[in-house]
Ligand SMILES: Nc1ncnc2c1ncn2[C@@H]1O[C@H](COP(=O)(O)OP(=O)(O)OP(=O)(O)O)[C@@H](O)[C@H]1O
Ligand SMILES: CC(=O)C(=O)O
């Protein structure tokens with residue numbers, strides 16, 4: 001049987017330590033695979049640890065004046081309070097809206113743990129969004145936060161343009177309503193404006209018109225040109241921009257294929273995002289991989305390293321899930337609109353399936369919508385909401401997202417704290433009480449295109465867990481190895497040092513990764529010595545602490561790897 005061995009270069013000046021590492025590598029894996037690492041272990045290699053740290057200590061004396069560690073203020077505070085293993089791994093995304101758009105409110109969200117700010121281009125003006133982006137960049141620059149910016153496209157969706165009332169309107173059982181595409185000013189009672197011209201096309205008498213995934217339901221009783229006369233059969237509320245879907249014989253009548261994934265307005269919003277230097281573009285209502293590839297190529301041709309996230313929120317996207325995940329830089333499980341297109345009871349299993357697929361294909365995944373919905377109005381979440389949040393963390397999603405809770409709610413900061421506390425608690429439970437194997441290797445069955453990097457990171461993560469190291473340091477240009485390490489969901493946090501700001505901001509979304517902007521040199525020994533020293537100088541790393549180091553930053557070091565298939 002063919003077996004693969006990797007003979008990898010150690011970045012270490014200590015022959016004795018190197019031999020011990022190799023030996024331990026063999027014992028840990030049972031095969032001679034050894035990632036290029038330098039590490040010291042409190043328990044197993046005490047003498048080497050002392051020597052290594054002393055060596056590093058002498059280097060810091062020389063470099064003290066010129067460097068500072070670009071660790072963000074939130075991580076630094078958390079690290080001081082809880083230590084390496086207490087750092088939160090699950091990332092938090094907050095939607096910015098009128099309730100949190102001031103500098104002070106944004107600062108509160110950032111302090112509470114917001115990693116990414118999301119701007120939904122459905123709402124408000126570009127000037128408003130520009131102002132928010134400026135404030136976030138100012139907070140990062142002046143106050144030492146590290147918050148990335150995401151814009152979320154409006155997409156082409158069939159929704160209520162106007163329902164004839166100022167806010168919500170009740171539809172009573174048996175009441176007759178007109179749904180029209182005719183544009184009119186002001187209110188007409190029992191008349192609802194739909195956003196899309198072709199809204200009534202293909203719709204027949206007897207079809208059901210479902211509002212917001214079940215908030216209210218109507219039966220189509222007559223089609224009159226572009227209008228539908230409908231009877232309310234399940235009373236409920238019509239909210240502004242309520243989503244509309246049609247059902248026939250218990251199946252969704254799919255209408256998205258009639259609409260472009262990126263409208264003219266979406267392209268203008270993308271241009272806006274590019275010029276404002278956003279880090280992520282989340283594409284609404286992605287149907288297949290082509291739209292994602294198109295946007296990615298567009299950005300590539302403009303030499304922009306903005307990450308493209310595909311939102312899974314239509315039935316069609318579920319049919320093409322694998323190709324969409326493959327084509328994108330990350331995924332959002334957009335449960336709000338997804339719940340309009342599939343029965344609600346299917347959401348939990350679909351969510352888990354998407355999270356597993358994203359991990360296999362190494363793409364970050366965000367779980368979004370209604371996580372703490374009741375906190376829009378109340379200062380405490382329901383028990384069911386906390387259970388939902390914890391389940392997403394237990395499934396190892398990369399990130400959790402707040403929508404209305406932060407955008408329009410009265411308790412946005414508190415909602416972030418609830419997410420933070422629930423995630424930290426569940427991460428600890430999974431790990432310490434050993435309820436879940438920390439390394440579910442079987443779930444990572446797929447081999448990615450760069451097998452060497454994949455194997456190094458799998459092995460490194462396993463070593464980090466088995467040896468009980470305090471932290472993993474990765475030196476990375478484009479974030480590849482940081483992301484491959486994160487994919488393994490190792491126990492220690494992953495400190496990713498990169499000299500590319502776009503890499504730093506993109507890694508902000510990845511589970512367990514603390515991205516740090518650092519002036520990497522071509523000398524790996526110097527990089528290691530400097531970064532270890534800088535963390536040590538802040539009192540965060542003590543003698544005897546163990547750090548495992550991986551790198552994809554320097555091509556010449558990378559090329560010293562050899563892989564033999566025997
Ligand atoms: N920039 C904004 N200005 C005004 N209101 C906003 C803004 N962003 C969000 N909101 C409000 O917060 C609510 C929740 O926001 P969010 O953008 O997450 O809605 P969503 O329906 O989940 O997203 P999507 O439209 O992408 O499906 C919205 O219904 C809207 O009322
Ligand atoms: C976030 C979003 O777009 C949704 O849940 O529909």
Ligand SMILES: [K+]
Pocket residue numbers: 120121122152153154155284
């Ligand atoms: K949107």
Ligand SMILES: [Mg+2]
Pocket residue numbers: 284313334336337
């Ligand atoms: Mg949506």
